[in-house]
Amino acid sequence: MNRYRTAAVLAIGLICLGACEKPDAPSVPRLATSSGTTERAGNQNNQDDNPNAVAGDASAARRAKLHAAAQCVRTHGAPNYQDPVLTSDGYVYTDDVSLRSLDGPQLDAATTACQDLIHAANFSIRDQGPAPTTLIRAGVKSAECMRAHGLPDFKDPTANSHFSPGKGFGLDSSTIPPGGKENPTLRRAVDACRAVLDAEAAASSLGNLGHA
Numbered sequence: 001m002n003r004y005r006t007a008a009v010l011a012i013g014l015i016c017l018g019a020c021e022k023p024d025a026p027s028v029p030r031l032a033t034s035s036g037t038t039e040r041a042g043n044q045n046n047q048d049d050n051p052n053a054v055a056g057d058a059s060a061a062r063r064a065k066l067h068a069a070a071q072c073v074r075t076h077g078a079p080n081y082q083d084p085v086l087t088s089d090g091y092v093y094t095d096d097v098s099l100r101s102l103d104g105p106q107l108d109a110a111t112t113a114c115q116d117l118i119h120a121a122n123f124s125i126r127d128q129g130p131a132p133t134t135l136i137r138a139g140v141k142s143a144e145c146m147r148a149h150g151l152p153d154f155k156d157p158t159a160n161s162h163f164s165p166g167k168g169f170g171l172d173s174s175t176i177p178p179g180g181k182e183n184p185t186l187r188r189a190v191d192a193c194r195a196v197l198d199a200e201a202a203a204s205s206l207g208n209l210g211h212a
Helices: 007-020 036-042 060-075 096-101 104-113 115-121 133-148 184-192 194-203
Strands: none
Touching (some): 060 104, 060 115, 104 115, 184 194
């Protein structure tokens, strides 16, 4: 979550990276109020399709399998791909941002070459576990700030909201004002909310997700 200079750039870039790139990500306008493992497991959509969002195996053996799968992905075209984070309750967070430099055929080739290792580790290289409470709180502060500075439709995130490690929740299509990232209201809001956007970005880093 710390790959770019400022959260201002992050928030603007995520207009499409966060929302347009994954249009089927849920957008829920309220903060989940429960906490801990029950919250993160209970608020997930499509768990059957996203093994990263299912609590369970947090063993050293699975961690070793995740490392082996990541090493395979690095070897097959994504040298900067980091090892996925495995939390103490068995959720997985993965470095999907580093995969964006790959075109479709390259990503398909890496996935095919490593599919047995990925399957053995029971994870998806492009999905995330549910947003933990600390990240949701940081995202809500960002949303409150953005609403206060001229973007009234900016929604509070929940555990179901899509995010990118190192980038945060970003903007979804319903919050983009006319003119997109060049809109002066958006640019002023991002500048005014720089500190809380930085905090959201930090909370979404792989390192922090692993300790949330």
